[in-house]
Amino acid sequence: MINVEAVYWLVGILFVAWASLIAADTNHPRRWGSAAFWGLLGLCFFYSTWVQAGTAPAWILGVAVLVLVVLASTGLLGHGKHRTSTGPERESYAKRFGNKLFIPALTLPLVTVILVLAAPVLSIGGTPLLDPKNTTLVALAIGAVAAVVVALLILKPKNPATPLFESRRILESIGWAALLPQMLTTLGILFTKAGVGTAVGTLASGLLPKGSLIAGVLVYCIGMFLFTVLMGNGFAAFPIMTAAIGWPVLVQGFHGDPAIIFAIGMLAGFCGTLCTPMAANFNLVPSALLEMKNKYGVITAQVGTAIPLLAVNIALMYFLAFH
Amino acid sequence: MLVLIGVLLVVVGFAIRLNPLIVVTVAGIVTALLGGMNPAQILDSFGTGFASSRSVTIFVAVLPVVGIIEFFGLQEQAKTLIGRLAKLTAGRVLIGYLAVRQITAAVGLTSIGGHAQTVRPLVFPMAEGAALRRYGHVPEKISEKIKGHAAGADNVGVFFGEDVFVAVGSILLITTFVDTTYHLHLEPLQLALWAIPSAIAAFLIHGFRLLRLDKQLDKEYREFELTAALETAGEAK
Numbered sequence: 001m002i003n004v005e006a007v008y009w010l011v012g013i014l015f016v017a018w019a020s021l022i023a024a025d026t027n028h029p030r031r032w033g034s035a036a037f038w039g040l041l042g043l044c045f046f047y048s049t050w051v052q053a054g055t056a057p058a059w060i061l062g063v064a065v066l067v068l069v070v071l072a073s074t075g076l077l078g079h080g081k082h083r084t085s086t087g088p089e090r091e092s093y094a095k096r097f098g099n100k101l102f103i104p105a106l107t108l109p110l111v112t113v114i115l116v117l118a119a120p121v122l123s124i125g126g127t128p129l130l131d132p133k134n135t136t137l138v139a140l141a142i143g144a145v146a147a148v149v150v151a152l153l154i155l156k157p158k159n160p161a162t163p164l165f166e167s168r169r170i171l172e173s174i175g176w177a178a179l180l181p182q183m184l185t186t187l188g189i190l191f192t193k194a195g196v197g198t199a200v201g202t203l204a205s206g207l208l209p210k211g212s213l214i215a216g217v218l219v220y221c222i223g224m225f226l227f228t229v230l231m232g233n234g235f236a237a238f239p240i241m242t243a244a245i246g247w248p249v250l251v252q253g254f255h256g257d258p259a260i261i262f263a264i265g266m267l268a269g270f271c272g273t274l275c276t277p278m279a280a281n282f283n284l285v286p287s288a289l290l291e292m293k294n295k296y297g298v299i300t301a302q303v304g305t306a307i308p309l310l311a312v313n314i315a316l317m318y319f320l321a322f323h
Numbered sequence: 324m325l326v327l328i329g330v331l332l333v334v335v336g337f338a339i340r341l342n343p344l345i346v347v348t349v350a351g352i353v354t355a356l357l358g359g360m361n362p363a364q365i366l367d368s369f370g371t372g373f374a375s376s377r378s379v380t381i382f383v384a385v386l387p388v389v390g391i392i393e394f395f396g397l398q399e400q401a402k403t404l405i406g407r408l409a410k411l412t413a414g415r416v417l418i419g420y421l422a423v424r425q426i427t428a429a430v431g432l433t434s435i436g437g438h439a440q441t442v443r444p445l446v447f448p449m450a451e452g453a454a455l456r457r458y459g460h461v462p463e464k465i466s467e468k469i470k471g472h473a474a475g476a477d478n479v480g481v482f483f484g485e486d487v488f489v490a491v492g493s494i495l496l497i498t499t500f501v502d503t504t505y506h507l508h509l510e511p512l513q514l515a516l517w518a519i520p521s522a523i524a525a526f527l528i529h530g531f532r533l534l535r536l537d538k539q540l541d542k543e544y545r546e547f548e549l550t551a552a553l554e555t556a557g558e559a560k
Contacts, residue, residue, distance in 0.1 A: 008377050011384055048374035058370030065369045066348065073342045085394050094396030094403065101397045104388055105444055109435040116434060136434045137381055147388040155395050166390025170443075171383065176344055181379040183347045186372025187333075190351040193368065194326045194358025202324075230330055234493065239500050247505055259509055262497045263486070263517035270482045270493075274475075277337050281379050284343070286438040286474035290447060292467055298478070301471035305479055305529045312524040320520070 001127050004134035005049050007141040015042030018168045025080055033076025040068055041179065069183070072176035082169040097155065104151035112143035177288040181281035184232050191231065200227055201244035208245065213254050214318060220245045221268040221314045232278030234269025241265065260321040268313045274306040275299060329354025382439045389444050397444050402452030412457060413450040413469050414537040417476045418530050420446050424480025425526060429487040438474055447473040454540060462547045465540055472536055476529070483525035486518035
């Protein structure tokens with residue numbers, strides 16, 4: 001069986017490989033700091049396997065993560081200058097290969113989707129070929145490897161390590177933002193353990209005037225929205241807001257239809273995800289990936305959709321869920 | 324209530340634009356201390372938090388293929404291809420992508436796209452290619468706007484498409500939570516069904532905004548040309 005841990009090891013190996021390229025780059029302005037950051041990040045991916053299995057102490061990983069934060073935020077992590085193809089070179093390559101360039105780009109989603117769909121029947125001697133709990137992740141990784149192979153066969157670069165050199169260029173433009181989504185997950189865990197959720201829930205139910213249906217719907221939906229903005233995802237907000245308002249007030253008090261209330265309540269939270277830097281993997285990593293000047297440019301583009309959509313969700317819940 | 328200071332730290336930290344990594348780390352430590360955790364438990368939490376959230380970083384595995392095809396001119400080719408289709412504008416390219424992303428997510432194929440897999444190598448260059456054909460030149464301000472909306476179309480499409488599919492994480496979270504806590508028996512299908520009105524609303528609202536995006540870009544380009552013309556006139560004097 002191809003386990004999801006194998007995928008994490010592939011990612012770890014990539015980080016270590018990129019770190020070695022940086023360490024070998026004598027012109028890199030932050031050569032050692034950057035090599036240390038990406039190398040240590042790679043090692044953390046390996047070590048996590050044992051933390052996850054409960055066979056290695058987690059605090060060592062905790063220390064390593066804090067070291068990563070220090071490296072990234074004290075200016076020791078930097079950008080190298082990369083020799084890549086120039087604009088005119090790319091134009092001439094594009095003329096030469098034409099639409100063949102799309103083949104590797106499409107191989108990735110195609111292989112991924114085929115594997116996801118076929119996963120239930122793929123098995124060797126009764127054991128499933130792909131980790132059934134993480135089919136998508138494993139399929140994505142296999143798709144990525146297949147796409148590199150296809151790209152090498154079609155484009156035949158002089159140096160077979162071109163994918164590695166070129167991806168280092170993209171990685172360095174993402175920089176510290178690559179670590180942020182994982183740090184935010186950790187923050188979410190710490191918030192929950194410390195009881196931030198219960199405090200917000202108490203606050204929200206304290207705000208609620210008794211006996212008003214529209215006020216109940218508003219506090220539930222806007223509460224989901226704001227709490228998601230704070231936590232970065234609707235999954236953390238849902239149990240709290242539902243325990244504080246969704247269940248006791250809307251379902252038990254006003255006899256609303258639970259399926260409608262909970263489905264739409266979650267979507268009100270998703271409107272919050274569109275507006276928050278705390279959802280770094282959706283909002284900050286893309287702006288780094290697209291090399292935007294304004295880190296918050298993706299959020300700026302989304303707010304205009306999120307707010308009217310929140311209003312629509314409130315109206316839908318109010319008019320559909322209570323008969 | 325004291326633990327809410329941690330939330331306040333996050334809000335203030337992001338507002339004054341400190342490095343988010345520092346903000347998040349400090350807020351986490353402060354909240355944990357206020358919540359009564361000791362330093363050893365906090366370090367443990369940073370470790371287990373990292374180990375259990377590695378899936379969000381898997382996107383880096385697609386960078387090698389994106390890197391090599393960009394090296395050989397994929398973005399340029401995507402621009403050329405779109406440039407031949409006269410009717411396509413940046414907004415229309417993005418509406419097309421929004422529709423594809425939302426429909427595929429609704430049947431469970433969320434992994435078909437993403438910021439690293441499709442937005443950077445394909446969607447953004449195509450939208451920019453359409454703008455290039457229209458204006459002959461894409462100033463940075465316009466390019467930034469297209470980038471933001473290219474990523475936005477991906478997010479809106481996935482968020483408000485995936486909930487129509489029964490086996491997605493958020494639907495399963497709802498059923499597991501309410502079934503165990505309140506002894507209900509909600510069918511995932513019922514929840515997925517009631518996500519459809521919001522999904523349609525999301526497409527209409529975001530699609531409308533993308534249509535208006537073309538007009539905004541037209542306006543910005545006229546302003547850009549005007550300033551450029553004024554500058555040249557100034558130099559001529």
